[in-house]
Amino acid sequence: MNNQSIISQRTVLLFFIACMLFSCKAYLDVMPKDQVSDGTLWSSSANADLFLNNIYAAVPTLETGDPWENFSDNSINGQAGRVSTNIYGPSIYTPSNAPSKWGHFTNIRKCNLFIKKVTDADLPADWKKLRLAEARFLRAYFYSLLWTYHGGVPIITDVLNQNEQGDEVFRARNTSAETFTFITDECSAIEADLPATAESGRATKGAALTLKGSCELFNAGALNNAENDKAKWALAATTFKKVIDLKRYSLFPDYNTLFFEENNNNVEVIFSKQHMGGTSLANLRDGQIGPRFVNGALTGWGHVDPTQDLVDEYAMDNGLPISDPASGYDPQNPYVNREKRFYQSIVYDGSEWLGDIMIMKQGVGSLNATDLSNSSVSTRTGYYIRKGINPKYASAQNNQNSANIIIFRYAEVLLSYAEAQNEATGPDGSIYDAINDIRKRSDLPDLPTGLTQAQLRKAIYRERRVELAFEEKRLPDLLRLKLAEVNLNGPLHAIEIDLVGNKWVYKVVPAGGGMRTFFANKNYFLPIPQSAIDKNPKLVQNPNYN
Numbered sequence: 001m002n003n004q005s006i007i008s009q010r011t012v013l014l015f016f017i018a019c020m021l022f023s024c025k026a027y028l029d030v031m032p033k034d035q036v037s038d039g040t041l042w043s044s045s046a047n048a049d050l051f052l053n054n055i056y057a058a059v060p061t062l063e064t065g066d067p068w069e070n071f072s073d074n075s076i077n078g079q080a081g082r083v084s085t086n087i088y089g090p091s092i093y094t095p096s097n098a099p100s101k102w103g104h105f106t107n108i109r110k111c112n113l114f115i116k117k118v119t120d121a122d123l124p125a126d127w128k129k130l131r132l133a134e135a136r137f138l139r140a141y142f143y144s145l146l147w148t149y150h151g152g153v154p155i156i157t158d159v160l161n162q163n164e165q166g167d168e169v170f171r172a173r174n175t176s177a178e179t180f181t182f183i184t185d186e187c188s189a190i191e192a193d194l195p196a197t198a199e200s201g202r203a204t205k206g207a208a209l210t211l212k213g214s215c216e217l218f219n220a221g222a223l224n225n226a227e228n229d230k231a232k233w234a235l236a237a238t239t240f241k242k243v244i245d246l247k248r249y250s251l252f253p254d255y256n257t258l259f260f261e262e263n264n265n266n267v268e269v270i271f272s273k274q275h276m277g278g279t280s281l282a283n284l285r286d287g288q289i290g291p292r293f294v295n296g297a298l299t300g301w302g303h304v305d306p307t308q309d310l311v312d313e314y315a316m317d318n319g320l321p322i323s324d325p326a327s328g329y330d331p332q333n334p335y336v337n338r339e340k341r342f343y344q345s346i347v348y349d350g351s352e353w354l355g356d357i358m359i360m361k362q363g364v365g366s367l368n369a370t371d372l373s374n375s376s377v378s379t380r381t382g383y384y385i386r387k388g389i390n391p392k393y394a395s396a397q398n399n400q401n402s403a404n405i406i407i408f409r410y411a412e413v414l415l416s417y418a419e420a421q422n423e424a425t426g427p428d429g430s431i432y433d434a435i436n437d438i439r440k441r442s443d444l445p446d447l448p449t450g451l452t453q454a455q456l457r458k459a460i461y462r463e464r465r466v467e468l469a470f471e472e473k474r475l476p477d478l479l480r481l482k483l484a485e486v487n488l489n490g491p492l493h494a495i496e497i498d499l500v501g502n503k504w505v506y507k508v509v510p511a512g513g514g515m516r517t518f519f520a521n522k523n524y525f526l527p528i529p530q531s532a533i534d535k536n537p538k539l540v541q542n543p544n545y546n
Contacts, residue, residue: 042121045131051114052131055138056201057281058107060145061273061405062472064288067304071099072474073487074310074465076380076514078292078302085374091517095530095545101149102529104142105156111139112159133193137203137211140186144215147183148476151525151542152176172538173528180219187212196248200265200274201404206243207271210408213239217416220423221480223524233423240417243270244434249410251441256344259388261403270408277400285405287396291347291384292377293367294394295356301396304470306346306383308493308508313465314342319445321462332506334495340442341466345387349497354391358384361497361504370494374512381511382495387470411438412473415464422460426453435463479524488518519544 041047062068070077070084077084087093114135118128139157146153154171155178162169174182187208194205216236219225225232243249252258252268261283265272275283290300312322317337320327328337335348347353349360359366360382370382393401414434421431436446447459465474478484492514496507522544533539 042117045127068472074474075304078305085513095527101145107142133190134203140183147179149526152179170536170538209243218480222482233420237420243413260390264404268410272404272406277402282399283401283403286389286393290389294354304385305379305381315339347384347386372512485520488516
């Protein structure tokens with residue numbers, strides 16, 4: 001699409017200047033006064049926009065070295081020695097070495113500074129109203145990441161300065177409920193001030209509603225809703241219905257190229273992280289996570305190897321799950337007649353990639369043979385990721401990719417609405433409509449009518465896992481539904497293909513590096529980093545990490 005982006009060619013140079021001038025060295029630092037005066041920075045909307053663009057640039061992209069998908073049951077890192085495999089997987093992490101979202105407090109501080117300075121500045125009223133709403137959206141988004149993974153955190157809306165405030169800068173943690181309420185109240189407050197459409201990459205009314213609904217969905221799950229209060233589910237369903245009723249979004253026709261740069265900011269995208277090839281803002285994901293050896297040469301790094309557990313969730317092309325005896329699934333011919341999204345998402349034995357036939361079989365000298373020892377550099381599971389990887393950028397050395405990373409898209413809204421509505425009221429026609437819209441894009445038949453609430457729940461879970469695979473939605477789903485203690489306890493699985501006699505035999509086996517342990521009494525929340533606790537005596541660690 002020919003939209004103007006917040007990181008257009010004209011503003012990239014200015015963005016780098018802004019980074020140099022305005023970046024904070026530490027959470028409590030004040031902005032360097034010898035580099036730019038407040039009077040200059042906040043004297044024009046153009047200058048202030050540079051600061052806000054710097055905050056937009058801090059929206060996290062999908063990880064490349066060890067994506068958060070690898071912390072779920074959907075994939076395993078093909079590289080040895082990664083945190084997801086060596087520390088998080090066996091649950092041996094501590095407050096000193098655990099993965100964390102705590103760094104987003106730096107971004108929250110920037111939001112607070114922007115909000116304070118713009119509020120006080122003599123700038124056009126309409127511009128101030130819009131940009132303040134955007135900054136509050138970004139702050140709420142950063143808080144949502146902290147809340148999802150750490151629980152309750154300090155809610156800070158002022159600009160902290162230890163030189164002026166002393167020990168008042170140390171804030172205690174708010175409760176999880178208070179943090180949730182802050183995020184959703186912020187989204188409600190700014191909804192009316194955000195436009196239905198905006199310059200590419202900026203916050204919109206739909207983005208604020210989707211963020212709010214996503215937090216409400218997380219809050220309705222068993223982790224935060226042990227009593228299964230249906231009102232919590234209804235709240236999420238109502239918010240997602242508002243997004244649907246905007247009539248602003250629809251499903252992009254081609255799931256295969258939905259994530260490619262030529263389709264940036266398409267009709268399905270609600271909010272995305274903007275990228276620009278050939279700069280430090282390039283999207284490096286494709287070569288980092290994609291197939292390892294192609295045409296005999298090292299091509300990608302294989303940082304995301306789909307598990308057999310995920311592969312088994314892809315239906316047959318008749319719409320039936322492979323567990324259904326009527327589906328026609330043959331475990332000794334497992335890749336025939338699967339649904340379209342399987343072929344668009346997974347590189348499997350015998351499939352084509354970049355003109356090469358990928359071989360994961362044992363004993364034939366293939367560099368991509370399934371590695372069950374977790375010691376070589378080939379796939380751990382017998383699969384590589386295909387979804388979202390543009391063949392033009394499949395090399396790990398390529399930095400020209402400008403594909404944006406989609407954070408919220410319409411398919412997720414439909415799936416989330418369907419789940420929340422089913423839990424709130426039980427099956428109804430609107431739920432079938434939402435799920436069937438997604439299935440139609442993949443040429444799958446509609447779900448059978450007359451499903452019970454439990455049957456429909458199972459169908460929604462499967463649809464959600466497949467549709468959103470590798471978009472870093474799976475781990476939050478396992479956490480909010482309290483399924484992590486089931487799905488992340490025991491081995492994840494791979495496919496091993498061996499020649500037995502004169503026949504290739506497919507066998508599901510534990511994957512190399514796929515052993516998972518999850519302690520329900522502590523692992524639903526990541527620990528507060530020890531470095532943060534050492535600095536702030538008022539912070540209390542999450543349970544059972546001391």
